Amino acid sequence: MNTKKIILFASGSGSNFEEICKHFEDKKQFSIDLLICNNSKARALNKAKAYGIKTLLINKESFYKTSSTLDKILKITPDLIVLAGFLWKIPTKIIDKFPNKIINIHPALLPDYGGKGMYGMNIHKAVIENNETKSGITIHFVNKNYDEGKILFQKAINLEGTESSESLSRKILKLEHKFFPKIIEKALNNG
Ligand code: GAR
Numbered sequence: 001m002n003t004k005k006i007i008l009f010a011s012g013s014g015s016n017f018e019e020i021c022k023h024f025e026d027k028k029q030f031s032i033d034l035l036i037c038n039n040s041k042a043r044a045l046n047k048a049k050a051y052g053i054k055t056l057l058i059n060k061e062s063f064y065k066t067s068s069t070l071d072k073i074l075k076i077t078p079d080l081i082v083l084a085g086f087l088w089k090i091p092t093k094i095i096d097k098f099p100n101k102i103i104n105i106h107p108a109l110l111p112d113y114g115g116k117g118m119y120g121m122n123i124h125k126a127v128i129e130n131n132e133t134k135s136g137i138t139i140h141f142v143n144k145n146y147d148e149g150k151i152l153f154q155k156a157i158n159l160e161g162t163e164s165s166e167s168l169s170r171k172i173l174k175l176e177h178k179f180f181p182k183i184i185e186k187a188l189n190n191g
Contacts, residue, residue: 004188007078009036012085014044021051023181102142107172110138114147124165153183
């Protein structure tokens with residue numbers, strides 16, 4: 001059997017990372033080979049340990065000025081690279097080697113609320129301040145421009161008048177957990 005290999009980038013609380021690990025745990029045709037993380041305090045690192053997944057801690061110097069991260073990725077030759085709560089821009093040298101093989105999840109309905117500075121709670125606060133009636137999630141390919149790659153999947157939810165950025169954040173995370181692992185599997189099967 002040809003195992004499909006996944007590399008994940010996650011630097012936050014790692015809740016999506018954990019859902020992805022759970023989803024693929026018993027699916028022997030897929031393997032999560034590495035978690036790449038830029039924050040030594042990220043909860044994703046402990047979660048990776050619990051699942052027996054190797055980790056690589058990176059810093060800005062090594063990530064942008066050397067090819068050490070790319071070299072590690074190339075050794076694994078992943079079928080898909082998944083950004084699950086990773087906020088640094090992916091260097092062109094990595095994007096060029098993996099066209100249509102890097103996907104990201106964004107907690108809003110792109111192209112709205114995308115671009116630099118638009119991540120996590122910043123997005124939910126802006127959505128509430130602008131009295132939007134909808135928000136949602138977007139899963140998209142990563143290209144050289146922040147949040148502008150081809151969209152693979154979106155799911156919208158209606159917002160209530162009483163919505164706060166905190167309640168919206170909880171709803172969005174729930175949506176992400178429900179759909180992201182399935183869309184990753186679909187992308188792997190189509191790739
Ligand atoms: C998720 O909501 C994800 O969409 C967002 O970070 C959160 C990570 O949560 N990503 C971005 O904002 C990317 N621009 P998690 O660490 O609990 O999975």
